[in-house]
Amino acid sequence: xxxxxxxxxxxxxxxxxxxxxxxxxxxxxxxxxxxxxxxxxxxxxxxxxxxxxxxxxxxxxxxxxxxxxxxxxxxxxxxxxxxxxxxxxxxxxxxxxxxxxxxxxxxxxxxxxxxxxxxxxxxxxxxxxxxxxxxxxxxxxxxxxxxxxxxxxxxxxxxxxxxxxxxxxxxxxxxxxxxxxxxxxxxxxxxxxxxxxxxxxxxxxxxxxxxxxxxxxxxxxxxxxxxxxxxxxxxxxxxxxxxxxxxxxxxxxxxxxxxxxxxxxxxxxxxxxxxxxxxxxxxxxxxxxxxxxxxxxxxxxxxxxxxxxxxxxxxxxxxxxxxxxxxxxxxxxxxxxxxxxxxxxxxxxxx
Numbered sequence: 571x572x573x574x575x576x577x578x579x580x581x582x583x584x585x586x587x588x589x590x591x592x593x594x595x596x597x598x599x600x601x602x603x604x605x606x607x608x609x610x611x612x613x614x615x616x617x618x619x620x621x622x623x624x625x626x627x628x629x630x631x632x633x634x635x636x637x638x639x640x641x642x643x644x645x646x647x648x649x650x651x652x653x654x655x656x657x658x659x660x661x662x663x664x665x666x667x668x669x670x671x672x673x674x675x676x677x678x679x680x681x682x683x684x685x686x687x688x689x690x691x692x693x694x695x696x697x698x699x700x701x702x703x704x705x706x707x708x709x710x711x712x713x714x715x716x717x718x719x720x721x722x723x724x725x726x727x728x729x730x731x732x733x734x735x736x737x738x739x740x741x742x743x744x745x746x747x748x749x750x751x752x753x754x755x756x757x758x759x760x761x762x763x764x765x766x767x768x769x770x771x772x773x774x775x776x777x778x779x780x781x782x783x784x785x786x787x788x789x790x791x792x793x794x795x796x797x798x799x800x801x802x803x804x805x806x807x808x809x810x811x812x813x814x815x816x817x818x819x820x821x822x823x824x825x826x827x828x829x830x831x832x833x834x835x836x837x838x839x840x841x842x843x844x845x846x847x848x849x850x851x852x853x854x855x856x857x858x859x860x861x862x863x864x865x866x867x868x869x870x871x872x873x874x875x876x877x878x879x880x881x882x883x884x885x886x887x888x889x890x891x892x893x894x895x896x897x898x899x900x901x902x903x904x905x906x907x908x909x910x911x912x913x914x915x916x917x918x919x920x921x
Contacts, residue, residue, distance in 0.1 A: 605753060608750050617742075621738070622736055626732055628731070628732075632721055633725065636721045636722060639718040649703075654704060790903070797917065798921075799824050807914040809821070821900045822913045822917055823898045823900055823901075824917070825896060825898045828888070830886040830897075831882045832899055834854055834879055835862060835879065836856040836862070836879050837857045837876075838854055838856040838877065840876075848890045848900075849892060850868070850869065850884065859905075859907070862904070863901065863904070864883065864884060865901075865902075866887055866898065868885045869884060
């Protein structure tokens with residue numbers, strides 16, 4: 571986040587900040603239009619998804635029917651081949667070999683002639699049944715082959731329709747993404763403008779109430795924070811004060827009774843790190859992109875984890891190089907995770 575611009579006269583800065591706070595949000599109508607565009611784009615994408623899935627389901631159903639038709643055709647062809655062979659074999663047996671066991675008959679005798687006629691009658695009956703089954707199977711084969719041709723034609727049409735719906739779905743998804751990106755970018759610009767107004771307001775407030783004689787007009791001010799101490803607290807601008815262990819003071823000492831809860835000033839991820847200088851320290855990687863240090867804690871609350879703004883992360887103490895001194899929390903602000911800046915302009919308006 572960028573620093574506040576050139577120094578303004580205190581009265582003018584406060585007036586501008588109050589006017590900005592009371593004014594209607596800039597671009598509210600535009601944002602509403604963009605939000606509506608996102609909703610419309612999502613609706614269109616959902617409808618395109620429904621049409622695409624309908625096309626997919628239609629094609630899948632046809633594929634199932636095609637597979638069933640192909641199985642039926644294969645079974646009919648097998649039946650036709652079997653019945654054709656059976657009819658042929660029985661015809662040969664009945665009319666060439668004169669039936670099973672016919673060679674043992676004496677057709678000059680009346681009884682044998684009757685037996686021969688009976689055998690031929692039975693063979694003919696079986697042949698007729700086989701021929702009838704053969705005719706049924708042949709008709710069924712022709713019908714299923716016709717069905718298959720129709721199904722395959724329908725499947726080609728369904729594939730073409732699926733391709734059309736897929737292309738439309740791709741387009742609608744791109745439109746939805748574009749609408750969402752435009753909306754999010756506009757919101758970011760709105761948030762950035764709001765943060766700049768908030769920085770200006772805080773800087774003007776700080777400048778108006780400052781007792782130290784320092785100029786905070788161009789100071790960095792992190793916004794959207796709450797006081798890291800939940801309880802009684804007092805502090806001054808101790809940035810740059812000499813320190814034996816570190817050379818100079820890179821934070822602000824928030825004086826508070828032992829055991830006072832320290833809370834996450836902003837949502838993010840907290841990690842616990844103990845050291846000789848920091849004592850029990852907590853590193854808060856804020857969702858705002860900044861890094862915040864809490865040093866000299868008496869005890870931790872929980873371990874490394876994700877926290878929301880206001881969650882307790884530890885309790886004030888005097889561990890590390892603060893041992894033997896007054897209990898307090900050494901608090902640092904590192905914009906973007908980089909070098910520390912004076913945290914006093916950030917905490918003065920909120921603690």
